[in-house]
Amino acid sequence: xxxxxxxxxxxxxxxxxxxxxxxxxxxxxxxxxxxxxxxxxxxxxxxxxxxxxxxxxxxxxxxxxxxxxxxxxxxxxxxxxxxxxxxxxxxxxxxxxxxxxxxxxxxxxxxxxxxxxxxxxxxxxxxxxxxxxxxxxxxxxxxxxxxxxxxxxxxxxxxxxxxxxxxxxxxxxxxxxxxxxxxxxxxxxxxxxxxxxxxxxxxxxxxxxxxxxxxxxxxxxxxxxxxxxxxxxxxxxxxxxxxxxxxxxxxxxxxxxxxxxxxxxxxxxxxxxxxxxxxxxxxxxxxxxxxxxxxxxxxxxxxxxxxxxxxxxxxxxxxxxxxxxxxxxxxxxxxxxxxxxxxxxxxxxxxxxxxxxxxxxxxxxxxxxxxxxxxxxxxxxxxxxxxxxxxxxxxxxxxxxxxxxxxxxxxxxxxxxxxxxxxxxxxxxxxxxxxxxxxxxxxxxxxxxxxxxxxxxxxxxxxxxxxxxxxxxxxxxxxxxxxxxxxxxxxxxx
Amino acid sequence: xxxxxxxxxxxxxxxxxxxxxxxxxxxxxxxxxxxxxxxxxxxxxxxxxxxxxxxxxxxxxxxxxxxxxxxxxxxxxxxxxxxxxxxxxxxxxxxxxxxxxxxxxxxxxxxxxxxxxxxxxxxxxxxxxxxxxxxxxxxxxxxxxxxxxxxxxxxxxxxxxxxxxxxxxxxxxxxxxxxxxxxxxxxxxxxxxxxxxxxxxxxxxxxxxxxxxxxxxxxxxxxxxxxxxxxxxxxxxxxxxxxxxxxx
Numbered sequence: 001x002x003x004x005x006x007x008x009x010x011x012x013x014x015x016x017x018x019x020x021x022x023x024x025x026x027x028x029x030x031x032x033x034x035x036x037x038x039x040x041x042x043x044x045x046x047x048x049x050x051x052x053x054x055x056x057x058x059x060x061x062x063x064x065x066x067x068x069x070x071x072x073x074x075x076x077x078x079x080x081x082x083x084x085x086x087x088x089x090x091x092x093x094x095x096x097x098x099x100x101x102x103x104x105x106x107x108x109x110x111x112x113x114x115x116x117x118x119x120x121x122x123x124x125x126x127x128x129x130x131x132x133x134x135x136x137x138x139x140x141x142x143x144x145x146x147x148x149x150x151x152x153x154x155x156x157x158x159x160x161x162x163x164x165x166x167x168x169x170x171x172x173x174x175x176x177x178x179x180x181x182x183x184x185x186x187x188x189x190x191x192x193x194x195x196x197x198x199x200x201x202x203x204x205x206x207x208x209x210x211x212x213x214x215x216x217x218x219x220x221x222x223x224x225x226x227x228x229x230x231x232x233x234x235x236x237x238x239x240x241x242x243x244x245x246x247x248x249x250x251x252x253x254x255x256x257x258x259x260x261x262x263x264x265x266x267x268x269x270x271x272x273x274x275x276x277x278x279x280x281x282x283x284x285x286x287x288x289x290x291x292x293x294x295x296x297x298x299x300x301x302x303x304x305x306x307x308x309x310x311x312x313x314x315x316x317x318x319x320x321x322x323x324x325x326x327x328x329x330x331x332x333x334x335x336x337x338x339x340x341x342x343x344x345x346x347x348x349x350x351x352x353x354x355x356x357x358x359x360x361x362x363x364x365x366x367x368x369x370x371x372x373x374x375x376x377x378x379x380x381x382x383x384x385x386x387x388x389x390x391x392x393x394x395x396x397x398x399x400x401x402x403x404x405x406x407x408x409x410x411x412x413x414x415x416x417x418x419x420x421x422x423x424x425x426x427x428x429x430x431x432x433x434x435x436x437x438x439x440x441x442x443x444x445x446x447x448x449x450x451x452x453x454x455x456x457x458x459x460x461x462x463x464x465x466x467x468x469x470x471x472x473x474x475x476x477x478x479x480x481x482x483x484x485x486x487x488x489x490x491x492x493x494x
Numbered sequence: 495x496x497x498x499x500x501x502x503x504x505x506x507x508x509x510x511x512x513x514x515x516x517x518x519x520x521x522x523x524x525x526x527x528x529x530x531x532x533x534x535x536x537x538x539x540x541x542x543x544x545x546x547x548x549x550x551x552x553x554x555x556x557x558x559x560x561x562x563x564x565x566x567x568x569x570x571x572x573x574x575x576x577x578x579x580x581x582x583x584x585x586x587x588x589x590x591x592x593x594x595x596x597x598x599x600x601x602x603x604x605x606x607x608x609x610x611x612x613x614x615x616x617x618x619x620x621x622x623x624x625x626x627x628x629x630x631x632x633x634x635x636x637x638x639x640x641x642x643x644x645x646x647x648x649x650x651x652x653x654x655x656x657x658x659x660x661x662x663x664x665x666x667x668x669x670x671x672x673x674x675x676x677x678x679x680x681x682x683x684x685x686x687x688x689x690x691x692x693x694x695x696x697x698x699x700x701x702x703x704x705x706x707x708x709x710x711x712x713x714x715x716x717x718x719x720x721x722x723x724x725x726x727x728x729x730x731x732x733x734x735x736x737x738x739x740x741x742x
Binding site for chain 1: 546570574589590650
């Protein structure tokens with residue numbers, strides 16, 4: 001019996017264990033090249049210690065969605081993917097293109113920007129408007145090393161005609177100094193280095209009038225956030241957060257602020273077939289692995305939620321049975337309230353309501369465990385009460401007659417006997433909770449049902465993935481059902 | 495340790511009904527007292543007042559150095575000392591069903607008196623031998639007959655080394671042939687000098703073993719005295735009627 005109490009305490013402790021929260025609350029490391037990336041990420045002109053840029057704004061929005069701090073880590077642009085793969089940073093976002101090459105070493109979120117390449121020449125230079133003309137005339141073209149533009153250049157030019165640079169300023173300085181004849185960069189960069197419009201607040205004024213954009217922009221591609229291939233959970237988390245930033249119109253607001261919005265960016269709102277999506281369907285092993293992880297989360301949430309409910313239910317039942325009058329009313333109020341309120345409302349309130357009311361931001365997993373724990377504690381309290389009251393009063397008197405205190409009598413005599421009455425309905429509740437955990441998808445916890453939803457959003461394999469998901473639920477809940485019936489039968493006999 | 499029990503004007507009411515009406519009674523240590531009388535006469539209530547399982551409304555009860563006050567105004571320490579000193583045996587045994595016979599006996603000495611498990615175990619073995627239940631030490635209550643259960647209950651009470659036992663119709667639920675095995679244990683305890691207060695319908699046993707018989711009727715003591723006097727020459731018509739009915 002003492003062991004059971006210790007177990008209850010230990011599980012309660014675990015459910016709130018700071019290590020669990022700490023792991024999730026750890027700030028994310030964002031890999032980015034601090035050395036300059038107008039308009040992505042750059043030191044504010046009036047205060048170089050502060051970084052601004054449209055990716056800074058996007059990161060702020062994502063951090064808000066994820067409820068996690070995100071800190072920039074300075075890494076060389078052309079090595080960002082390697083740093084992600086090695087785990088030095090949690091993710092990289094720095095105008096990284098979702099290209100087949102990059103996808104070999106990292107996975108990407110859905111895109112957050114549709115870019116094109118723009119050819120730039122010195123003002124009044126009329127020798128060329130296309131890469132083909134550059135090639136024919138043997139002109140030198142500068143670009144940023146490690147960017148997708150390098151590959152485009154290689155398709156048109158001799159290697160000797162291509163000059164990669166590490167920093168944007170160097171590319172344009174050399175264009176100005178006639179070291180190169182043209183520059184091929186992403187449109188956002190061209191915009192800030194070439195266009196002389198004063199509405200563009202942070203444009204590079206020192207180059208005003210020196211360059212011109214030539215020919216139409218071309219070679220469309222997508223910026224995405226790069227994540228280590230194996231890090232499924234962060235990928236789905238970031239994907240979800242990015243989705244909400246896009247759908248809420250926040251991304252549009254950010255891009256408009258930085259003069260990067262165009263109607264074609266609306267394509268970001270629906271799934272885009274990027275290099276990854278076009279790779280076809282998922283194999284059974286791939287989605288089974290992901291679903292299994294979701295199932296792990298489902299089990300964790302059920303066990304932790306139930307442990308909290310079981311630990312919380314007992315004092316509530318005791319307060320209701322034996323507490324002084326005010327405490328008794330409080331316990332009855334608790335039970336009636338939480339039995340009467342849908343658990344979904346409770347989850348919404350804890351996750352979205354609490355932060356706006358009292359500035360308490362709980363991790364989604366903590367919210368899930370707390371929500372289920374508080375809700376189910378009301379039911380468990382009644383199960384305890386029923387079990388405790390099923391023990392004849394004579395057992396209390398027998399304990400008292402031996403000089404045992406009421407507490408000792410309860411702990412040693414009454415409670416152990418009531419367990420046989422308590423356990424079968426509690427097992428049933430656990431099965432119910434097990435399925436109720438699917439509700440937490442609304443607060444961005446990725447458990448089995450949410451994982452199914454994520455997978456079928458990207459891959460058109462509803463039947464296969466759906467059946468596998470159902471099978472996973474059944475494999476776990478059916479044995480529990482048998483256990484419950486076994487417990488009922490075994491203990492109704494004696 | 496020998497504690498006399500003194501009741502002074504103990505009164506208990508339940509709503510309009512008076513269950514105990516101004517009861518005064520003095521029981522010297524080592525005496526065996528049989529409480530007899532018709533059902534609803536207050537015998538069990540009186541017994542249960544002695545160890546605080548029931549409260550009373552007026553008067554007071556002295557048990558050795560302890561004094562039980564009306565209502566529930568007793569310190570729980572006082573109450574628990576009294577309960578430790580007077581074991582209680584119930585009509586329906588009230589063994590702990592989730593514990594073996596040995597665990598039933600060992601529970602209170604280790605948990606309440608703080609006896610080391612080894613000593614408590616030895617004590618249990620000795621007491622179970624005494625009541626003839628040593629062979630069933632590892633059995634569970636539901637495997638025992640009524641007489642066996644009651645003997646375990648007595649061993650469980652004795653394990654607290656009480657100065658007396660309060661027995662509430664402890665043979666009423668037993669078949670006639672099982673009653674004697676329990677009653678002979680009581681006679682044995684009487685020889686050891688324990689104070690025994692029995693609520694009983696066993697007039698034969700009362701005559702044989704009791705030092706004093708107290709007849710309770712409608713919450714009052716109708717007659718009291720040595721068994722020969724009370725049982726054989728009842729003064730009142732009421733007691734005579736009761737005895738004829740019970741003996742029949």
